[in-house]
Amino acid sequence: MHDRCGVPAGEDLLQAVAAMDGAQRHHAENVIEEMEEEGRRTLQLAQGAVELGKWLHWWNVPTAIVTRNTQATVQHLHEKLWCPYNLPKFWPSVAREFVPPKPHPAALEMIAWEWDVALGQGLLMVGDSPSNDIAFGKAAGVSTALVDADRRHFEEQTGADFVVQSLVELPRILWQHFDVNPSAEGPRRRPPIPISAACRAASSGDVPTLQHMELKVKHCKQLCSRYCPDIFLAESGSVAVVEMLLAAGVDANAKGRTVQHVFFSIKFN
Incomplete structure (x- = not known):
């Protein structure tokens, strides 16, 4: 170009x-x-984009988009690639028609105004360009995360607060460094309470207890039950637990908050 x-x-x-x-x-x-x-x-979505979008939507974290492409491209993204996954549109959606374009901080200032929040380290700018995204966030005084999927900037001093190879790593960062419950209403649904020994061990990442149980089918059914779906392991983030549950027969395609969510959580934490 x-x-x-x-x-x-x-x-x-x-x-x-x-x-x-x-x-x-x-x-x-x-x-x-x-x-x-x-x-x-x-146009295609980046690896982990849908998973990240669902996680953010679950926790009511507002999301905006700032691009140097046109509004027509943003509309295409929403209609063809994003909303079909039942994800809400990014708002505000700031495209090339907005001037001055990034890396000037005006767009982030406008977004903060629309959200009725103050610019600061509690906001996170995520992008794959050190010059157009990280510099953009730094100019506005917000936190920044560089997505370096191909490790092109692995040895560079990009100035980013966080560097990840995939978008699925971001919730771990958000969970550890930010308030993930910005809405007064909190999550849209209350998390379930572990009601069995297997569920309590899984939700807390207690590998020795699960090993001692020698997980059987009945435990797997408990863990996947709609009434006790504590395989949603955002709190524990234990790879060993997930591997153990899958090996024991947990259905990765079961509906509800089951193993499909765990993979995000494991990579997060």
Whole structure:
């Protein structure tokens, strides 16, 4: 895109195009729109995006999106890739039409105003670009998390407060470093209370107790029961417990808050 627009790779593309005159700017804007339209056609969610979205929705954590793409791309994201998973739209959704674009902090200032919260370390900016995302968050004075899936920035000093390889790692960070219950109403449903020895051991990550039990089918049924779904292990985050339960016969496809949620929790904690 930089090459086709005639902008050196190290320069901010949008700023450079905005400074162009006449036919040169018109050509560059057409190039950007053409390539963005092609990007919408092939757009896919990042690994762990849906899982993270469901976790955030469960805990009533508000989410916004800031992108240097157009609002048409945000709409495509919502309609084709996000809302089909019964996830709410990002709000506010700040696209290229908003000026000045990131890394200027104006967009984050507007989001904080819409949410009626103060800018500060209690907000988290997540992105995959040290210059456009981490610098953006730092300029606004909020916490930052860099998603470095390919470890391109592994040895760099990115300035990010947190660095993860996948979005599924973020809830662990949120749980450990932030108040995950920002809403006065709290979670949409009360967490279940462990009512059996197996459930109590699983929910607390007590591997020795589970080993001593020599888990049988009856324990697995208790752990997957809709009345005692304590395999939701956000509090324990024990990989060993999950491996043990799966080996003992827990149904990973059972409906409700069961093993499907555990994988997120295990990676979180």
